[in-house]
Amino acid sequence: MISIEGLKKIFTTTNNRITAVDDLTLDIAEGEIFGVIGYSGAGKSTFVRLLNRLEEPSAGKIVIDDQELTALSTNQLRVTRQEIGMIFQHFNLLWSRTVKDNIAFPLEIAGMPKRAREDRVQELIELVGLAGREDAYPSQLSGGQKQRVGIARALANRPKVLLCDEATSALDPETTNAILDLLVDINAKLGLTIILITHEMHVIRKICNQVAVMDEGKIVEQGDVLDVFLRPEQHVTKKFVEQVMGTDDDHDGVEKLINTYDSGKIIRLHFVGDTANQALITQIARSFRIDINILQGKITQMQQGAYGTLFVQMDGETDEIARAINYITDETSVEVEVVQDVE
Amino acid sequence: MWNSLFPNIEMQDLWIATYETFYMTILALIGTFIFGILLGLLLYLTMKDGIWQNKFLNIVVATIVNVFRAIPFIILILLLFPFTDFLMGTIRGPNAALPALIIGSAPFYGRLVEIALKEVDKGVVEAAKAMGAKTRTIIFKVLLPESMPALVSGITVTAINLIGYTAMAGVIGAGGLGNYAYFFGFQRREFDVVFICTILIVLIVFLFQFIGDYSSNKIDKR
Numbered sequence: 289m290i291s292i293e294g295l296k297k298i299f300t301t302t303n304n305r306i307t308a309v310d311d312l313t314l315d316i317a318e319g320e321i322f323g324v325i326g327y328s329g330a331g332k333s334t335f336v337r338l339l340n341r342l343e344e345p346s347a348g349k350i351v352i353d354d355q356e357l358t359a360l361s362t363n364q365l366r367v368t369r370q371e372i373g374m375i376f377q378h379f380n381l382l383w384s385r386t387v388k389d390n391i392a393f394p395l396e397i398a399g400m401p402k403r404a405r406e407d408r409v410q411e412l413i414e415l416v417g418l419a420g421r422e423d424a425y426p427s428q429l430s431g432g433q434k435q436r437v438g439i440a441r442a443l444a445n446r447p448k449v450l451l452c453d454e455a456t457s458a459l460d461p462e463t464t465n466a467i468l469d470l471l472v473d474i475n476a477k478l479g480l481t482i483i484l485i486t487h488e489m490h491v492i493r494k495i496c497n498q499v500a501v502m503d504e505g506k507i508v509e510q511g512d513v514l515d516v517f518l519r520p521e522q523h524v525t526k527k528f529v530e531q532v533m534g535t536d537d538d539h540d541g542v543e544k545l546i547n548t549y550d551s552g553k554i555i556r557l558h559f560v561g562d563t564a565n566q567a568l569i570t571q572i573a574r575s576f577r578i579d580i581n582i583l584q585g586k587i588t589q590m591q592q593g594a595y596g597t598l599f600v601q602m603d604g605e606t607d608e609i610a611r612a613i614n615y616i617t618d619e620t621s622v623e624v625e626v627v628q629d630v631e
Numbered sequence: 632m633w634n635s636l637f638p639n640i641e642m643q644d645l646w647i648a649t650y651e652t653f654y655m656t657i658l659a660l661i662g663t664f665i666f667g668i669l670l671g672l673l674l675y676l677t678m679k680d681g682i683w684q685n686k687f688l689n690i691v692v693a694t695i696v697n698v699f700r701a702i703p704f705i706i707l708i709l710l711l712f713p714f715t716d717f718l719m720g721t722i723r724g725p726n727a728a729l730p731a732l733i734i735g736s737a738p739f740y741g742r743l744v745e746i747a748l749k750e751v752d753k754g755v756v757e758a759a760k761a762m763g764a765k766t767r768t769i770i771f772k773v774l775l776p777e778s779m780p781a782l783v784s785g786i787t788v789t790a791i792n793l794i795g796y797t798a799m800a801g802v803i804g805a806g807g808l809g810n811y812a813y814f815f816g817f818q819r820r821e822f823d824v825v826f827i828c829t830i831l832i833v834l835i836v837f838l839f840q841f842i843g844d845y846s847s848n849k850i851d852k853r
Contacts, residue, residue, distance in 0.1 A: 369763035
């Protein structure tokens with residue numbers, strides 16, 4: 289769907305050359321929600337702006353849907369841009385236009401006749417859940433509503449790709465979640481590819497399938513969101529995973545906790561992305577004659593299921609505990625680790 | 632009462648003078664608006680990182696604007712006499728004042744337009760570009776509507792300058808209240824005429840200010 293090859297952007301100032309995006313190569317499949325995460329200054333914003341050539345690449349090739357974007361003339365580029373939607377951190381709505389007219393703007397640009405435009409705008413207003421606010425001006429809307437207008441506007445010309453430049457960074461957590469849900473919804477309904485730039489791992493965790501971690505203009509780590517969460521390799525990635533999962537330091541408490549128990553086994557359960565295992569504790573408690581005591585843990589829901597760690601104490605007959613552990617290892621995707629054997 | 636306070640006022644003359652002041656101000660304002668927007672757009676579009684970034688053109692336009700703003704208006708009228716004569720076929724009367732009025736105030740308004748355009752959120756212009764908008768669309772559907780309140784308050788300030796300019800032009804024969812005050816009031820030592828003309832000009836200024844403030848507020852949806 290989207291393939292990027294050797295993409296490079298160098299900013300030249302009078303006494304400085306800054307390489308914002310450095311020899312980036314990447315493939316993004318159709319219908320994917322692809323997240324790019326990085327700290328400010330990592331070049332991720334420049335990267336997304338290169339994708340519709342709001343910034344001209346210094347070198348490299350961008351192909352979107354078999355069309356080589358980097359080879360287009362200014363006029364061809366204008367037409368192609370109508371097929372690439374974009375939403376922004378600060379919404380960038382025209383304050384002089386109502387919600388309706390803001391959404392109609394890209395349709396005007398595409399030269400759609402007035403009648404058809406009105407119908408399409410109405411559809412979009414329904415899609416993003418803004419019914420009843422058609423005639424409001426942006427200044428009368430909340431941040432979340434403004435971003436909904438931004439999304440409706442970006443979708444107006446039925447794009448194949450939606451670029452999100454820190455689309456939720458100016459919103460509070462609750463509104464962020466609502467907007468992310470809307471994006472997932474749109475991705476499922478319309479099957480369009482979404483490329484999302486953010487500095488919040490929470491956003492990646494919640495909606496992305498694939499993630500790329502950017503640092504100093506380069507992609508340092510890339511892959512399935514679950515894999516990256518599970519086995520972060522680079523230091524930056526680990527930092528980002530800690531944003532959501534907490535640091536390893538949090539487990540210090542467990543050590544103390546563990547020492548206070550003098551019977552049974554302390555077990556660490558590692559959940560990786562299978563929703564069927566969510567009733568695991570109940571299942572085990574029912575099937576085996578053991579007591580389960582939850583000590584500490586953190587499970588987080590991701591696009592592909594649950595991910596996290598849970599510390600439990602299993603108490604009962606040694607054989608029964610062993611059978612329970614075997615059951616978990618053999619029958620589920622949960623990884624088991626015996627932290628301490630208290631006998 | 633009126634006759635004893637203002638013995639020298641001819642209502643007919645006063646009416647004509649007021650009408651001429653309005654005539655000059657409004658026509659010159661229309662011309663200023665058009666040329667000022669053109670100049671402002673040129674300055675804005677050709678500036679560094681502008682849509683038509685062009686250092687040379689930008690410097691040329693900026694220099695023209697600065698030169699014409701530097702010339703005192705009364706000198707400008709004298710300087711433009713040959714041009715006015717060529718263009719309008721006369722150097723007397725309200726019509727003859729128009730070229731000087733427009734040339735005198737369009738550069739000033741042009742600067743105000745440039746400032747107003749610079750205030751337009753860059754992100755919005757960028758969003759329009761990302762939607763595939765042509766430059767024409769960006770100008771007429773983004774830049775001008777988004778800066779409209781500032782364009783209107785700018786033209787209000789310019790209008791008030793213009794009223795002052797028409798009075799100056801009046802002194803050298805353009806007609807209007809300035810002309811009336813100078814020739815009928817000052818030169819004949821009939822100061823009630825000067826006084827009445829002052830009152831009327833102040834009222835006209837208030838009127839323009841009111842209309843300007845009102846419409847600027849009305850269109851501002853921020």
